Structures are given as C-alpha cells and as structure tokens.
Amino acid sequence: xxxxxxxxxxxxxxxxxxxxxGHYTGLARLAEHGALDFVTLGDSFARPGPDxxxxxxxxxxxxxxxxxxxxxxxxxxxPFHVSSAVATLDWxxxxxxxxxxxxxxxxxxxxxFGRRPAATADELWREAGESADVGARLWDSWEDDAEIxxxxxxxxxxxxxxxYVDFEGxxxxxxxxxxxxxxxxxxxxxxxDGTSGPARETAARHADVVLxxxxxxxxxxxxxxxxxxxxxxxxxxxxxxxxxxxxxVDLGDAETAPEPGLESGPPLAADGSYYxxxxxxxxxxxxxxxxxxxxxxxxxxxxxxxxxxxxxxxxTVALLQHRSLFxxxxxxxxxxxxxxxxxxxxxxxxxxxxx
Amino acid sequence: xxxxxxxxxxxxxxxxVNNTTVWADPRSRSQIDFSSFEHLARAAExxxxxxxxxxxxxxxxxxxxxxxxxxxxxxxxxxxxxxxxAAVTDRLGLAATVNTTFNEPYELxxxxxxxxxxxxxxxxxxxxxxxxAFTGENFRRGGYxxxxxxxxxxxxxxxxxxxxxxxxxxxxxxxxFRHQGQHFAIEGExxxxxxxxxxxxxxxAGDxxxxxxxxxxxxxxxxxxxxxxxxxxxFYADVKARxxxxxxxxxxxxxxxxxxxxxxxxxxxxQERAAGIRLQQVSPxxxxxxxxxxxxxxxxxxxPDGPLPEIDPDPESSLVQGRVRHGxxxxxxxxxxxxxxxxxxxxxxxxxxxTGRQSFIGSPRTVAERLxxxxxxxxxxxxxxxxxxxxxxxxxxxxxxxxxxxERGVFRSAYTGPTLRSHLGLAEPVxxx
Ligand SMILES: Cc1cc2nc3c(=O)[nH]c(=O)nc-3n(C[C@H](O)[C@H](O)[C@H](O)COP(=O)(O)O)c2cc1C
Numbered sequence: 032x033x034x035x036x037x038x039x040x041x042x043x044x045x046x047x048x049x050x051x052x053g054h055y056t057g058l059a060r061l062a063e064h065g066a067l068d069f070v071t072l073g074d075s076f077a078r079p080g081p082d083x084x085x086x087x088x089x090x091x092x093x094x095x096x097x098x099x100x101x102x103x104x105x106x107x108x109x110p111f112h113v114s115s116a117v118a119t120l121d122w123x124x125x126x127x128x129x130x131x132x133x134x135x136x137x138x139x140x141x142x143x144f145g146r147r148p149a150a151t152a153d154e155l156w157r158e159a160g161e162s163a164d165v166g167a168r169l170w171d172s173w174e175d176d177a178e179i180x181x182x183x184x185x186x187x188x189x190x191x192x193x194x195y196v197d198f199e200g201x202x203x204x205x206x207x208x209x210x211x212x213x214x215x216x217x218x219x220x221x222x223x224d225g226t227s228g229p230a231r232e233t234a235a236r237h238a239d240v241v242l243x244x245x246x247x248x249x250x251x252x253x254x255x256x257x258x259x260x261x262x263x264x265x266x267x268x269x270x271x272x273x274x275x276x277x278x279x280v281d282l283g284d285a286e287t288a289p290e291p292g293l294e295s296g297p298p299l300a301a302d303g304s305y306y307x308x309x310x311x312x313x314x315x316x317x318x319x320x321x322x323x324x325x326x327x328x329x330x331x332x333x334x335x336x337x338x339x340x341x342x343x344x345x346x347t348v349a350l351l352q353h354r355s356l357f358x359x360x361x362x363x364x365x366x367x368x369x370x371x372x373x374x375x376x377x378x379x380x381x382x383x384x385x386x
Numbered sequence: 387x388x389x390x391x392x393x394x395x396x397x398x399x400x401x402x403v404n405n406t407t408v409w410a411d412p413r414s415r416s417q418i419d420f421s422s423f424e425h426l427a428r429a430a431e432x433x434x435x436x437x438x439x440x441x442x443x444x445x446x447x448x449x450x451x452x453x454x455x456x457x458x459x460x461x462x463x464x465x466x467x468x469x470x471x472a473a474v475t476d477r478l479g480l481a482a483t484v485n486t487t488f489n490e491p492y493e494l495x496x497x498x499x500x501x502x503x504x505x506x507x508x509x510x511x512x513x514x515x516x517x518x519a520f521t522g523e524n525f526r527r528g529g530y531x532x533x534x535x536x537x538x539x540x541x542x543x544x545x546x547x548x549x550x551x552x553x554x555x556x557x558x559x560x561x562x563f564r565h566q567g568q569h570f571a572i573e574g575e576x577x578x579x580x581x582x583x584x585x586x587x588x589x590x591a592g593d594x595x596x597x598x599x600x601x602x603x604x605x606x607x608x609x610x611x612x613x614x615x616x617x618x619x620x621f622y623a624d625v626k627a628r629x630x631x632x633x634x635x636x637x638x639x640x641x642x643x644x645x646x647x648x649x650x651x652x653x654x655x656x657q658e659r660a661a662g663i664r665l666q667q668v669s670p671x672x673x674x675x676x677x678x679x680x681x682x683x684x685x686x687x688x689x690p691d692g693p694l695p696e697i698d699p700d701p702e703s704s705l706v707q708g709r710v711r712h713g714x715x716x717x718x719x720x721x722x723x724x725x726x727x728x729x730x731x732x733x734x735x736x737x738x739x740x741t742g743r744q745s746f747i748g749s750p751r752t753v754a755e756r757l758x759x760x761x762x763x764x765x766x767x768x769x770x771x772x773x774x775x776x777x778x779x780x781x782x783x784x785x786x787x788x789x790x791x792x793e794r795g796v797f798r799s800a801y802t803g804p805t806l807r808s809h810l811g812l813a814e815p816v817x818x819x
Contacts (some may be wrong), residue, residue, distance in 0.1 A: 082500040088469035119466040185671035206523035
C-alpha cells in the first residue's frame with residue numbers, strides 16, 4: 032500500500048441504551064462534521080437497546096453525506112427481510128447505507144425466538160455468509176434499468192430484467208426476485224469484524240469493509256495481508272477490500288494524556304485493542320499505522336460517545352485534516368464513493384449493467 | 387339543542403402496486419425514491435391526517451407464471467421508510483403493514499416499539515396474515531401455514547407482542563417475559579422499554595369471519611374494502627356488534643374503508659376526469675389481464691376492444707399468483723357478460739364499468755358532503771384515502787376538501803395531542819404486569 036492511500040475513518044455511536052432519536056442524530060451529525068466515512072450503531076438481542084437499522088433510518092434525513100451502518104444479525108432474522116431492510120436504508124439515505132453483519136451465539140437469544148437451539152460460531156458465520164450472499168443476489172435481482180414505464184406497450188417494467196435468485200443454502204432457500212428495486216449503491220456496503228477465525232472467512236468472501244482488532248501495527252498488517260490473500264482466493268480483487276483497525280478509545284479528561292494504553296498497558300477489552308490517551312496522540316497513532324501500511328483506516332468505538340466523539344472530531348480528525356491526511360469535505364455522495372469502492376456490476380445483467 | 391357532529395378520521399395510503407395507481411401520467415413520479423414518501427407524508431400532515439399508511443407484499447405478483455409487468459412494481463420495506471419519515475414529520479401517525487406468517491413476534495414487536503420511540507408515539511401496525519406457499523418461497527419456513535391457522539397464529543402473535551410491549555414496567559424497569567403457546571414458546575428479556583403509546587396502534591385488514599372476529603378481539607382500527615354506503619353500513623354494524631363479546635365499547639375500534647376520490651371544478655368536471663382516469667387505469671393490456679384474472683385462462687389472443695370470450699372460466703386456475711381471487715368466477719363472468727350485452731360494451735369498456743370505480747367523485751363541496759354523510763350514517767369512522775398519483779395525488783384533497791370538512795366541524799383543524807392514539811381518540815392500553 033502506498034503511503035498516500037486515502038485514510039478511512041469510522042466511528043461507533045452506540046453506548047448505554049438510548050431511545051430518543053435526537054441523541055443519535057446529534058452524534059451522527061457530529062461525525063459528519065468531521066467528514067468521517069461512516070458511523071456504525073451496534074445492536075444485539077442480548078442487551079437493551081433499540082433496533083439499530085431503524086435508528087439510522089431515522090437519522091438519514093437529518094444527515095446528508097455520512098455513511099450509516101447498523102449492526103444486523105443474521106441468525107434469527109429472515110435473509111429476505113435483511114436484504115429488503117438494508118436496501119431500503121440505502122434508498123432513504125440516497126446511497127449511504129451499509130450493514131455490519133453479526134450473529135447471535137447464545138442460548139438466551141435463541142430462546143427469544145424459540146425456533147432453533149444455539150449453534151456454534153462456525154455454523155452461524157457460514158450461515159451469515161449465505162445471508163450476505165443471497166442478500167447481494169437479491170439486490171442484483173432487479174437490473175438498474177428494469178423500470179421502463181413504456182406507455183405504448185402498457186408495461187411498467189421490463190420483466191426480462193427481473194431475475195429469480197433461486198438460492199439454495201444449507202439453512203434456507205429463497206426464490207426472489209427482491210420486492211425492493213436495486214438500491215442506489217447497487218450493493219450497500221457489507222461490514223464484518225474479521226478478527227476471529229470463523230468470521231474471517233465470511234469477511235474475506237463477502238465484506239467490503241473488514242474490521243480487525245489489533246494491538247500492534249504488525250498484527251494489523253498481517254491480518255490485512257491474510258484477508259487480501261483469502262479474498263483473492265475467492266476470485267475477488269483484493270483492492271475492493273478496506274481493512275480498518277478497530278480501536279476502543281477512551282480520550283479521558285486530559286487534552287493529551289500520556290497514557291497510550293495501546294502499546295504499553297494491557298488491552299482492556301478481552302477481544303480487542305484499547306486506546307487510552309489524548310486526541311493528539313490518537314492522531315499520531317493513526318498516522319503512524321496508516322503510513323506503515325498496516326490498515327486502510329480506523330473504526331473507533333468511543334467509550335463515552337458524547338464526550339469522546341467530540342474529541343475525536345474536533346481533536347484527532349481536525350489534526351489529521353490539518354496535516355492533509357484526511358478529507359475536509361465529502362467529494363462524493365455515497366458511502367461507496369467515500370470508501371473509494373466502485374458501484375458493483377450486476378451479476379444478472381448481460382454486461383454488468385450500469386456500473 | 388345541538389350535538390357536535392361525529393368526528394371523522396383520515397389516513398393517507400401511499401399508492402399501491404395495482405392498477406389504481408396511474409404511472410403513465412406525466413405527473414407520476416418515483417414509487418421508490420424517499421422524496422415521494424416525504425411529499426405524500428408532508429401533505430397528509432398539512433391536512434392534519436391521523437396517519438400515513440404503507441401496504442406490503444412479500445413476493446412480486448405473477449400472472450401466468452411470469453412477473454406481472456403492467457402495474458407499478460417494487461417498493462421499499464415499510465418500517466424502515468416510516469422510521470425515516472419520523473424525521474420529516476411531527477404529528478402524523480405512521481402505519482406499516484407487516485405479515486404475521488413470515489415474521490417472529492420478538493423481532494417484530496421490537497421493531498414496532500422502536501418506531502414508536504423514534505416517532506414519539508406515532509407507530510401503527512397493520513396486521514396481515516397472507517400465508518400462501520407462493521410467498522413462502524422467499525422464506526426459511528416456506529408456506530408452512532395452513533390457511534385455517536392464519537388467524538390463530540396472528541392472534542397469538544399479537545397477544546405475544548402485547549406481552550413484550552408490557553415487559554418493562556411503566557417506570558422503566560426491565561422484567562423477564564415468558565410465553566408458552568401453540569405457535570410460540572419464547573422467553574427472555576425485551577430490549578425496549580414500554581413505548582410512548584404503551585402499545586403501537588393495531589390495525590387489521592382482512593374480511594373473512596375469522597378476520598372480523600380477530601379485529602373485534604384486539605384491533606384498534608379496521609381497514610376494509612367496503613366503500614359503498616350500504617356495504618359499509620352492513621360491515622360497520624357487523625364488526626361493531628362483535629365488540630361486546632370482548633368487553634369493548636363501539637368507540638374502541640375505528641372502521642376505516644380504503645377509498646378513492648376524484649375532484650373537479652364542478653361535479654360534471656369531476657365525472658369527466660374520473661372517466662379519464664379509469665381509461666388510464668384500464669389500459670388495453672390491463673383490461674385483458676383483468677379478464678384473465680376472472681376467467682383464469684390465457685386470453686391474450688382476444689381484442690380488448692372486441693366482445694367478451696364465449697368460453698367459461700377455469701375455477702381451478704393458478705394463473706394468478708400473489709393476489710387474492712375475489713368471488714365465484716362463474717358468477718362474475720355471467721355478470722360481466724350480461725352487462726356487456728345490455729350496453730354493447732367491449733372487453734375494455736366492461737372492465738372499466740365493473741371494476742375499481744372511484745368511491746367519491748365531485749367538486750370539493752360534494753366530496754366533503756358525501757364523506758360527512760358516510761360517517762353520520764354509520765358506514766365508517768373515517769377513511770383511508772388512496773390517491774391514484776404518486777406523490778402529488780393527495781395535494782388537492784388537502785387543499786380543497788380538508789378546509790370544507792373543518793368548516794363543517796367534522797374534522798380537526800389542528801392536532802390536539804402528540805400521539806396517534808390521541809388523534810384516534812384511543813386510550814393507552816392498561817399495563818398488564
Ligand atoms: C383493505 C385490505 C388491505 C389489505 N392489504 C394487505 C397488504 O398490504 N398486504 C398483505 O399481505 N395483505 C393485505 N390484505 C390481506 C389481508 O390482510 C388478509 O391477510 C387476507 O385477506 C386473508 O384474510 P381474510 O381471509 O380474512 O381476508 C389486505 C386486506 C384488505 C381487506
């Protein structure tokens with residue numbers, strides 16, 4: 032990776048459960064003020080909180096450019112519904128949607144649905160891969176120019192441009208086509224945390240953005256190389272993958288605290304990397320890792336969203352912008368454009384349709 | 387002594403995926419862009435409507451084994467659109483149609499409660515029960531539900547959702563829930579506190595005796611197709627009479643037929659416009675399609691401007707998929723033939739005469755009068771208006787008819803409360819701990 036490759040930044044806006052839309056709108060606007068690529072909003076059936084996709088749909092009209100990426104779990108939700116909801120988020124946000132794929136591994140979550148027992152992470156991530164696969168097929172099941180409104184023949188659509196997907200997976204089958212026309216981005220952006228074993232394979236195969244938790248740049252670089260190699264093995268161009276280092280950040284009370292916990296202290300989150308320090312040091316760390324080719328960017332999870340996001344945007348991001356390491360405005364309108372990812376060709380269209 | 391006239395409720399139905407919606411008109415815009423939803427919702431809110439309504443279909447309609455291509459096709463997913471509309475409206479109720487066969491109570495109750503929070507008390511759920519195997523092909527469990535079970539599952543589904551909406555105490559303490567029933571055996575913790583309306587408003591659409599009973603037992607609003615005065619009164623009396631069995635008062639369930647309308651400068655002008663719209667709605671191709679839907683046969687070789695076929699309908703036909711077939715095909719065919727012979731009508735003219743005539747046609751004054759009459763006569767508590775144009779089809783109604791309804795004192799001039807329940811005059815459900 033060349034040292035001048037664009038830096039990508041994203042932030043999580045979830046935290047202690049909140050149900051008022053103003054809270055989320057405020058945080059998303061703050062992130063948009065910093066020209067971040069996207070915000071994520073975590074979600075799980077296992078803890079209190081609202082439905083994240085709905086929250087970010089509520090945020091969409093109140094923002095203009097920032098990407099909106101809710102967690103959507105695939106274990107207990109119908110793949111057809113997942114695909115429709117994410118496509119709809121892309122329509123209401125005019126091309127700014129993604130989804131952060133996750134699975135529900137616990138027995139407690141399984142009992143909320145009563146349909147199946149808990150399964151292993153291996154099995155659930157394979158199924159998540161199938162969900163992502165059928166979801167993308169459904170997005171392609173309408174060619175971009177399927178709607179013709181041809182008064183002479185009385186036809187609203189050219190039905191030859193709508194396609195059955197006839198997907199047969201290990202756990203489900205879907206006939207198609209989608210009920211929602213192909214979304215503005217073609218495929219909304221698929222995000223997967225590829226840190227752990229079973230998720231990494233699904234990430235390499237289906238994700239546009241992969242998050243990896245790493246405590247050192249070498250570790251991040253190794254994960255990135257591994258993901259790119261695996262993606263290539265699936266016939267993908269590795270340059271269509273963005274690998275972001277996932278950091279939990281605690282910007283504390285000091286302007287520049289002298290405790291970069293990441294490289295010195297032990298990580299606080301059991302499965303992740305934890306940064307504690309000031310916004311300026313965080314900018315230094317991001318610069319160093321990115322220049323060294325360890326990652327395409329960072330996904331930051333503030334420990335206290337209200338306080339830390341403000342410091343990230345007005346401290347860390349402002350400094351990166353001042354050093355010309357990060358965009359100061361959005362040249363593009365869609366999340367794919369922010370990420371430098373092309374609009375995917377349509378697998379069902381004769382020549383891939385409109386790219 | 388004068389008593390206040392009965393108040394009417396109004397809702398706006400986003401134009402659907404059938405031939406009521408005229409897409410060939412130059413004023414017709416996207417059925418999928420958010421701007422269209424925003425336009426119609428803002429118009430409805432300007433008119434102080436009770437709610438905005440989205441229908442649902444989980445599989446694209448088919449005709450003769452191929453995707454139906456003559457009407458508008460494709461729409462976004464309802465709950466996600468409504469969450470976005472909550473950002474651009476303040477008071478308007480937001481109603482989503484969501485099927486109980488192809489969803490699970492925990493997840494749907496959570497999505498609805500979330501919408502109620504995000505809209506500060508404006509969410510509604512139109513419970514539908516379609517359970518056909520054709521739609522089931524898009525889902526894990528396929529078309530596993532017997533038609534006879536559609537309402538037992540729906541009733542248990544809604545009851546379970548209400549348990550979940552009551553899972554947190556009114557003061558915000560989460561408590562575990564447990565439901566053991568024929569269709570669902572679930573337990574755990576709900577992730578969303580009791581929402582601003584207590585429970586989102588529940589709407590029912592479905593006309594069978596089971597459907598009516600289900601509405602009487604648990605719904606707040608019934609969405610019906612009975613849009614004529616006589617049919618409306620019969621339906622209204624039937625459904626309201628069922629309420630007592632559940633210890634409910636007549637006012638606790640609002641009956642709202644889905645109706646169409648055409649406005650003109652005068653009644654004669656409106657009639658002329660209505661005829662023009664019918665011609666747009668029943669294109670030559672759509673006329674043959676309507677005929678095939680009754681006959682259940684491929685009639686593509688017939689001339690839409692020629693006479694009706696002499697062959698009889700096929701009662702066992704599976705030509706039409708993804709749409710309910712109405713009535714006995716032989717009886718319908720006999721009626722259509724008689725009309726065609728009597729008046730010398732072509733296929734297209736017969737279809738225009740027999741299907742989908744607009745419910746209310748006239749000058750704004752006439753339409754306001756007739757709507758008021760319906761409510762006064764006990765044929766409806768209000769109306770779900772279905773415009774024929776996206777997205778501007780409600781504008782004239784809001785600008786020209788609503789002021790007259792307000793003048794007559796039958797419709798609010800301003801919202802008096804913040805929630806959809808307050809617009810509908812419905813009490814918050816008692817919390818059942
Ligand atoms: C006015 C009206 C509107 C309806 N809208 C929908 C809809 O949007 N989506 C759907 O799947 N079913 C819809 N239905 C179908 C019914 O909800 C119901 O599931 C079906 O008619 C079977 O029930 P029934 O036998 O009681 O009529 C509608 C029915 C009526 C009467």
